[in-house]
Amino acid sequence: MSDLEKLLIKKSQSGDVESFELLISSYDKRAYNIAYRIMGNEEDAKDMAQEALLRVFKSLKDFKGQAAFSTWLYRIVTNVCLDELRRRKNEKYVSMDSSIHTEDGELHMELCSDKETPESVYERIEQRELIRNAIREMNEDYRTVIVLRDIQGFSYDEISGMLDCSLGTVKSRINRARTMLRDKLKESMELSRENIV
Amino acid sequence: MKCETIKNMMSSYIDKDLNNIEKAEFEKHLAECEECRAEYESLIDIIAACGNLEEIELPQNFRTELHQRLNEQKSKRNFFSGIMGSKRMKMAAGLVAAALVIAIGIGGSSLLFDNSMKMAQESAPDMGYGAAPAPAAPPVYYDSDLAVNKAKSREFEMAAAEERGMGEDSVGMQFNESLMAKEMAPSQGLEGQAAESARSGRMVIRSGNISVNVENVDKAAAEIRQMTESSGGYVENSQIDNVTVPQFPVYDAGSEARETTQKYANMTVRVPENRFEDIFNNIKGMGKLVSENISGSDITAEYRDTTARVDNLKIQEQSLQQLMAKAKTVDEILKIESELNRVRTDIDIYTGNLKRWDNLVQLSTIYVYMRELKPEELKSVDVPGTWEKAYQGFIKAVNNVVEGFQKTLIVLVAAIPYLFVAGVIAAIGFLAARKIKLKKKQ
Structure with a gap:
């Protein structure tokens, strides 16, 4: 401090x-x-x-x-x-x-600055949308650790201090949350692919 | 290593939370196992994507709104701390409550210690004892004072045993009583149901506390020692003190002693778990029991965990040794060596714990506290007849009631300023609340 x-x-x-x-x-x-x-x-x-x-x-x-x-x-x-x-x-x-919940336009502004092909931009937006939704659908305890660890980038120590639980709990919860998120995404990606076809 | 284990390690690997050995094993497995590799890569992707989620800006009015709310909060706080003084208010309320509790408590607790006060008063008779005792009362006190004293101290011992030493008496032994209680307190375990769980193959550490009054401390101590050793246990600690305690004059024929010596013994003995109950009861029977307590704490789960940990560490140690055989550079050797060191230290610590637990479970602990009382003291306790006791009890009760009233009155009068302040504050609060309500209605 x-x-x-x-x-x-x-x-x-x-x-x-x-x-x-x-x-x-x-x-x-x-x-x-x-x-x-x-x-x-x-x-x-x-x-x-x-x-x-x-x-x-x-x-x-x-x-x-x-x-x-x-x-x-x-x-x-x-x-x-x-x-x-x-x-x-x-x-x-x-x-x-x-x-x-659909996102607003500010995304595009930010993305256009990247040197990316329109396709990849689209893909990335789509992927983001999917991730956002998947995170939103998670149980709040798991969502919280994902938010703190993978979006905000706090360390395990900091997270255990914030959530008032042991380091071990934080570790296993993060592991579990990530696996869950992956499974959810897999599911929704398959769904969206079907929709497109 | 199994895929399951690897999957559990994934997050730790990604966050670089593995040690070098685990990391090497993880990487080795990933190189071999396609499924795990795919899983790992998908996780990496997702985490990267999470990190890529855009950060959103604060809403435009966020800070101005917050500013407003903060100021509201502040003015609220000022109001409270300024007019009501929430802390002071709390204190005043606390004082009033405490005064009431004390007032009520004095009535009850005087039951316990008024006798000692009486004795002090009587040693300086010209001070008088308020208006309470009837003229006929003092002779009764004088005549049977020893007996009353004994009855009192017994009462006290019971109270001390129950409350673990809140003793307050002018007679020295009560002080010792509370000391004993303090000594016993830390060894009290968690649950008192050792007997049942011990039989069901659980690991339970049992311990017991006994406090007895005996005729001859030395003899009793020798007996306990003999009993312990013949059962296959041992005496861990034994201490005998001869303490001189000041005593108030005892109005007994011929006795002018102002000081008595008293013997105490503190013993800690360890006895085989299966003989625990036996020996405990034997010690109990050696004299007059003051208090006893048996406790057990169940360490089955911890024990199992630690065993598993040791097993795991041993496996790790083996694989480290294999690695060591393959090591080529000095650097590698040093790294493995330090890791090996760590593992071995852990093994030592845990096995040490296990051994200690084994010992604690196999040998139960009994803490004995003995106090020497002369035979006549041991017996004379019940001397006063029923009638006499009732009479004394009656007088005591009257005294207590009068005294209790006096003290309550004193405290209540003393509390008047607080009550007044509290009343004024409450009135202000009430009016303010009503005003606010009215305003809201309008």
Whole structure:
């Protein structure tokens, strides 16, 4: 943790909103992205990310610096998301966005900069779409580790800190999640191929 | 290696979480097995694709909205910490609650320690003992004080055995009683159902605690030693202390002793598991039992796991030795050597654990604590007749009630400032809540 961060944490703990905003400015985008991948749509992601950051602000006085601030923050983000998903499950609430959700145009802009043939671009977009859907369909515990490990690139240690489970659990869960994701993709690829033909 | 194992290792390999040996084996298998290779490649693809998922930008109003909510939060917090002082409020509430608990508790606990207070009072009679005792009461105390004291200390011992040492008495032995309880506490295991599980082929570590009052500590200790050794066990630890304890004057004919010495013994004996119950009961029968406790902790699962781990490590050791034979360069040899070292150390540690467990299971542990009481003390405990006891009990109860009331009154009066503050705060909170409600309705 840098000295600046320590200082900002200290000031935030005493309730200084500006310091807090400065403190989280390097994390909020990633927090939002984690929430987006776990929740599966932008609207929920925004709600959850804001909720989580508010909670971070509220409980910052309990943060004693045992772990890195970022790990602690992302842990709250994943917890908020998972709590919400569990709550919805209990209420038998089905999110319309999470099952059928098509992507917007920003993809193309980003992709055109790559030197790729139109075909391969199409393939990649298609593949992304498939992966996105496959991830969305996974059980939330497995989805979370995929998001944290393979999309966000956190280390095993960090993930075990965020999810509050042992390193062994994280390892086996990641292994299981990846296999599951692969099986799901295989399935959906075959389906889409059939559709095209 | 089997494909199944390889599949379990895949993620670890991809994330570079394998050691060199495992890594080499993994790669070797992948070169040979087409199926695993295909699986590995598909996983790599997917992980790469996951990493390629675009990062999305924060929504435009994300930060401004958050800013607003943060400020709302802050003002809420200020309100609380400013007016209500949530911490102070909590403290006040806690104090009120604590005061009530103490007030009630004093009534009950005085049952236990009022006797010692009485004795202290009586040694300085001019201080008086409140208004409570009836004029006829003191002679009763004087006459049978020894007996009361004994009855008291027995009561206390029971309480100490139950609560594991909360003792507070002016007589030295109670202090020792609680000490003993502390000594015993750590050895208490998890479950107390050792007997059943031990028979079903499970690994259970059994241990027992006994505390007895005996006539002759030395004799009892020798007996225990003899019993242990003849059963095939041994005495792990034995300690006998002769402690001088101050005693309050005893109003007994002819006795003017102000100090007595008392003997204590602490023993730890290890006996074969099948003789445990026998010996435990024998020790129990040597004197007057103060407390006993048997516990067992089941280590079957851990034991099995560790055995499996050792087996695995041994296999690993073998394959390392084979590898060593094939090693050509110094570098290779060094690497294998260090790995081999690690494996062997692990094997040593785990086998050490297993041995220790074997020992603990085969030999149960009994912790014995003995206190020497003179024969007449051992017997005199039940001297007062029923009638007398009832009379004493009655007076004691009256004293307790009066005292309890006094103390409750004191505490309640003392708590008035807190109650007042709490009331004001509650009123403010109530009004504020109502105002907010009204506002919302409008």
